[in-house]
Amino acid sequence: MLCKKLHHAAFRCVDAKETVEFYTTVLGLKFTHAMGEDHVPSTGEYSPHIHIFFEMEDGSNIAFFEVPQSPPGIKDTNTPGWVQHFAFEVADVPTLLRAKAELEAKGVDVIGPTNHDDFILSIYFFDPSGHRLELTARTATKEQEAQFEREAMDVLDLWSRTHDWSRRAEVFGSSHGYKREVLQ
Numbered sequence: 001m002l003c004k005k006l007h008h009a010a011f012r013c014v015d016a017k018e019t020v021e022f023y024t025t026v027l028g029l030k031f032t033h034a035m036g037e038d039h040v041p042s043t044g045e046y047s048p049h050i051h052i053f054f055e056m057e058d059g060s061n062i063a064f065f066e067v068p069q070s071p072p073g074i075k076d077t078n079t080p081g082w083v084q085h086f087a088f089e090v091a092d093v094p095t096l097l098r099a100k101a102e103l104e105a106k107g108v109d110v111i112g113p114t115n116h117d118d119f120i121l122s123i124y125f126f127d128p129s130g131h132r133l134e135l136t137a138r139t140a141t142k143e144q145e146a147q148f149e150r151e152a153m154d155v156l157d158l159w160s161r162t163h164d165w166s167r168r169a170e171v172f173g174s175s176h177g178y179k180r181e182v183l184q
Contacts, residue, residue, distance in 0.1 A: 008061035
């Protein structure tokens with residue numbers, strides 16, 4: 001496979017120092033690199049910036065750019081606010097629940113936990129720049145994961161044909177939720 005793992009996903013932040021404080025103190029990520037230029041190396045465009053990186057346990061990174069001379073960012077008004085987000089995996093459900101309590105103790109508003117198809121359990125909150133963040137723990141058994149993989153194309157095909165989840169029984173065997181009447 002060409003792509004081995006995610007190196008980084010990069011987004012804009014309002015304040016690099018505040019972003020470093022949040023991601024290191026609140027989430028415990030490792031601040032590993034900061035670089036900057038007056039000109040964008042790939043385009044040559046004049047745009048003074050700092051590019052900061054935070055590493056996770058598996059070596060993948062989340063990164064941000066502070067670009068103070070660019071116009072302020074605007075939210076995409078046509079995409080629901082819950083769509084674009086970073087999801088960070090934690091070790092297990094007890095870790096997720098501890099993280100929720102710790103975030104709330106630090107004054108962070110947290111949504112959840114939310115069960116997603118018995119696949120993952122998640123909580124949601126926002127960083128100082130307004131990016132929606134998710135902490136998630138895997139909850140599926142190996143058998144469930146195999147079932148999800150087997151049915152993924154059927155789920156996609158149903159959606160592509162109908163854009164109508166009222167017909168979910170065609171794939172899931174039940175007319176509501178994601179509960180399978182029988183694992184195949």
